[in-house]
Amino acid sequence: xxxxxxxxxxxxxxxxxxxxxxxxxxxxxxxxxxxxxxxxxxxxxxxxxxxxxxxxxxxxxxxxxxxxxxxxxxxxxxxxxxxxxxxxxxxxxxxxxxxxxxxxxxxxxxxxxxxxxxxxxxxxxxxxxxxxxxxxxxxxxxxxxxxxxxxxxx
Numbered sequence: 681x682x683x684x685x686x687x688x689x690x691x692x693x694x695x696x697x698x699x700x701x702x703x704x705x706x707x708x709x710x711x712x713x714x715x716x717x718x719x720x721x722x723x724x725x726x727x728x729x730x731x732x733x734x735x736x737x738x739x740x741x742x743x744x745x746x747x748x749x750x751x752x753x754x755x756x757x758x759x760x761x762x763x764x765x766x767x768x769x770x771x772x773x774x775x776x777x778x779x780x781x782x783x784x785x786x787x788x789x790x791x792x793x794x795x796x797x798x799x800x801x802x803x804x805x806x807x808x809x810x811x812x813x814x815x816x817x818x819x820x821x822x823x824x825x826x827x828x829x830x831x832x833x834x
Contacts (some may be wrong), residue, residue, distance in 0.1 A: 714773040717781060721766045725787050728759040732791050760792065781805030 729826045735752040738744050767784050770777065 688785050710773055714770055715790075717766055717770045717773070718777075721763065721770060721780065722783070723767060724759055724763045725783060728756060728763060729787070729791050732760065763787070776808050776811070780803055781808060783819045 731752050735749065735756065738752065739747050763784070765782065770780050774780075779802055782805055785805060788797050788801065
């Protein structure tokens with residue numbers, strides 16, 4: 681991980697602590713762990729997508745190499761398990777990261793064509809996103825009533 685990224689994360693967390701909003705922030709180690717696992721998650725998805733493309737290119741040849749197909753299918757199976765494991769780990773660290781849900785859903789739907797699991801993950805992501813928007817609307821409504829820029833006196 682880049683030192684610059686670590687300092688940005690630490691700066692945001694320290695800023696939250698100075699404001700007194702540390703209750704909803706994660707510890708620095710958790711952010712760093714999430715960031716590292718998310719990078720692994722992205723890399724595994726890209727690698728597995730490449731394996732799928734190579735597999736289907738080999739399969740469409742007039743005389744496919746069955747040893748290559750077997751090797752690629754084994755690599756795909758191993759990486760699918762790895763992606764699922766990393767996804768579970770990152771959702772344990774940060775449950776409400778919509779980007780990880782969307783990436784995993786698109787990967788399952790478009791690459792692996794696993795529509796049923798993709799639909800389940802999409803439903804979870806939609807719930808997280810709906811919850812986020814509901815909380816944001818509630819916060820904006822309260823901020824308008826009691827914000828710093830209001831003219832009401834206490």
